[in-house]
Amino acid sequence: MRRTQITGIAAAAVVLVLTGALLLQQQGAETPATVSKSADGGLPTATPSPVAKTAAAQPDATPTQAPAPAPAPAPKQGSPSPTVPAPGEANDVRVVEPGTPGSGSVSLPLPESKPQAVLVSLPLPDTSHAVGSIVDGFPTRVIPAAPHSAVATSSVATEGSRLQAALTAQTSLTVVEVLDFYRSSLAELGLYDTPAPALDGSSALSFTRGSNTITLSATAVDGGCRYVVFGTFTAAT
Numbered sequence: 001m002r003r004t005q006i007t008g009i010a011a012a013a014v015v016l017v018l019t020g021a022l023l024l025q026q027q028g029a030e031t032p033a034t035v036s037k038s039a040d041g042g043l044p045t046a047t048p049s050p051v052a053k054t055a056a057a058q059p060d061a062t063p064t065q066a067p068a069p070a071p072a073p074a075p076k077q078g079s080p081s082p083t084v085p086a087p088g089e090a091n092d093v094r095v096v097e098p099g100t101p102g103s104g105s106v107s108l109p110l111p112e113s114k115p116q117a118v119l120v121s122l123p124l125p126d127t128s129h130a131v132g133s134i135v136d137g138f139p140t141r142v143i144p145a146a147p148h149s150a151v152a153t154s155s156v157a158t159e160g161s162r163l164q165a166a167l168t169a170q171t172s173l174t175v176v177e178v179l180d181f182y183r184s185s186l187a188e189l190g191l192y193d194t195p196a197p198a199l200d201g202s203s204a205l206s207f208t209r210g211s212n213t214i215t216l217s218a219t220a221v222d223g224g225c226r227y228v229v230f231g232t233f234t235a236a237t
Helices: 002-029 050-057 175-187
Strands: 034-037 044-047 128-131 149-159 162-171 192-195 202-209 212-221 224-234
Touching (some): 175 192, 175 202, 175 212, 175 224
Antiparallel strands (some): 149 162, 192 202, 212 224
């Protein structure tokens, strides 16, 4: 009786072992897909496993070449602005007179220059000389006395259309101040200075305009300077 029980237990154990092995074999043969029922209640449809979804979501290992971008449309060629030169053209601006045909440049007239003032004119004064004052007919507009001057002598001499005028005076101004005074006064008449030969201790300037010349010499003395002005002029006709 006891042997029969042992045999039965052993047979049951063998059956359990075989059943477990069969189940493991069936589970290994099945795919990891889970079976779900189709929406219409018919044949079941396989739902992909997470491994299959991951494999489908990964991009192809072989990169594909991106399509080349389409070329940008060329800008429209319009007429260049009248104030901005087109590429390749010279950067110059031509003045075109309104209403004239063509695009040629127009020469604009230059402003008229102001005529120079007449230095001396006819009739010329008679030859004369004065001491301590300005002689009659002396061209004071062309050869003015420096400020704060005491005139020593003055004279005029004429021949035809030529005039000579001389002035000797003394002033409280310095030599530099006298030179600057005549530079400023004569420049307004178109007479411009250049250095001139002078005696030791003196300074001299020469002023010229055409055939008209003025020579100035200044020497320092106590309380100021002594100066001499001599001019030669051609009278305007």
